Amino acid sequence: MCPQDIKIMQRILTGNDQIAAEVRASLAGKGIACINLMSSPGSGKTTLLQKTATKLNKGMFVIEGDIYTTLDSERLQSAGIGVYQINTGPFGGDCHLEAAWIRSALNEIDLAGIDFLFIENIGNLVCPAEFDIGAHKNIVVLSVTEGEDKPLKYPLAFRNAQLCLISKVDLLPYLDLNLNELKQNIKRINPQLMMIEISSIIEKGLDDWINFIMACRQNAPEG
Ligand SMILES: Nc1nc2c(ncn2[C@@H]2O[C@H](COP(=O)(O)OP(=O)(O)OP(=O)(O)O)[C@@H](O)[C@H]2O)c(=O)[nH]1
Numbered sequence: 111m112c113p114q115d116i117k118i119m120q121r122i123l124t125g126n127d128q129i130a131a132e133v134r135a136s137l138a139g140k141g142i143a144c145i146n147l148m149s150s151p152g153s154g155k156t157t158l159l160q161k162t163a164t165k166l167n168k169g170m171f172v173i174e175g176d177i178y179t180t181l182d183s184e185r186l187q188s189a190g191i192g193v194y195q196i197n198t199g200p201f202g203g204d205c206h207l208e209a210a211w212i213r214s215a216l217n218e219i220d221l222a223g224i225d226f227l228f229i230e231n232i233g234n235l236v237c238p239a240e241f242d243i244g245a246h247k248n249i250v251v252l253s254v255t256e257g258e259d260k261p262l263k264y265p266l267a268f269r270n271a272q273l274c275l276i277s278k279v280d281l282l283p284y285l286d287l288n289l290n291e292l293k294q295n296i297k298r299i300n301p302q303l304m305m306i307e308i309s310s311i312i313e314k315g316l317d318d319w320i321n322f323i324m325a326c327r328q329n330a331p332e333g
């Protein structure tokens with residue numbers, strides 16, 4: 111890569127970070143906690159959001175990121191959750207969201223009565239972690255079917271998150287997974303990273319998850 115290329119890349123990232131800071135401050139000013147969910151495809155993000163809605167009852171909105179479909183939005187909408195779909199497919203098919211997408215979405219969303227804005231990032235454990243999208247908290251979801259080594263192989267998502275949800279723990283009895291080793295690998299990447307074991311199927315860990323969300327709103331969101 112020639113030096114000129116490096117300069118251009120830096121400019122793009124700086125622009126994204128600036129927009130992200132503006133998004134974060136604007137939402138904080140409205141008293142809205144913004145929570146970004148990142149993971150590999152199929153870790154259980156949408157299912158968890160459906161469960162979350164049944165616990166929170168109201169005040170929740172989801173910006174749904176997908177490359178092509180509106181399938182997740184349809185699931186959320188049929189559960190009575192307000193949703194705004196971002197599809198990157200027609201614009202090059204990026205496998206992550208960027209802050210400018212969120213800023214544009216927020217210009218079109220009626221945020222009255224919203225306390226919690228969830229962003230379901232595009233299913234991918236690599237790219238979403240590279241872009242600040244203006245959330246107050248970044249959550250990495252890792253399902254137990256993915257293996258102990260994933261935090262070591264895809265460290266950035268774990269380094270940049272404030273909470274790791276270890277999902278689908280109802281499946282542990284059927285898997286050859288060493289949960290302690292998985293947790294040690296997470297700690298090796300980010301010793302401060304909080305972890306909650308969850309299952310949307312048997313409703314394990316959901317109270318701790320809801321407490322975490324509530325604390326995001328009570329503690330003034332980071333600007
Ligand atoms: N056993 C088990 N299955 C789950 C759990 N949560 C979700 N699933 C299943 O896992 C599959 C994927 O769930 P989704 O919620 O669509 O996952 P996602 O992370 O939103 O997927 P993408 O948006 O495509 O990245 C579905 O078949 C769910 O029913 C869980 O806690 N336990």
Ligand SMILES: [Mg+2]
Nearest residue numbers: 155156182230
């Ligand atoms: Mg989903």
